Amino acid sequence: MKDRLLERLPGTRTATDEVRGAAAPVGLVPRVSGFYQEWITEMKKVTWPGRKDTLSSTAVVIVVVLIIVAFLGLVDFALGRITQSILSF
Template identity: 45%
Template sequence: MMEYINRLKIFLNEVKIEMKKVSWPTRKETMYTTSAVIISVFLISFFLGLVDLGLSKLIERLIK
């Protein structure tokens, strides 16, 4: 059991060291990329909604 605890302590210490090496984005970068993702999601959703509507109408006409 002690070996497990020692290994866990070593692991957590290594995680702490690696987290200090991470290059974190600035608030401005985070806001910019988040905005880009949200806009992309809306545009793609709108496009896919139009495609779905068009295909639904096409299939509806073919069935009648």
């Protein structure tokens, strides 16, 4: 019974797992070729954004970055003034 329980645990291998598995390509060239073929197949499935979506997303990113830059600039200025006033005593 213990053997049957161990066979059902995730991550445990049985003799039938080795028989069922597909043979992996052996050399570097077949592996790279297989990777390239899979990459092509996956890229065909991608829905790419249109020009309008890309421009609006880019504008949002630029605005958010400018807001963060302004905030960090103000924090830096304030902390610099605080540090300068503490050290001037």
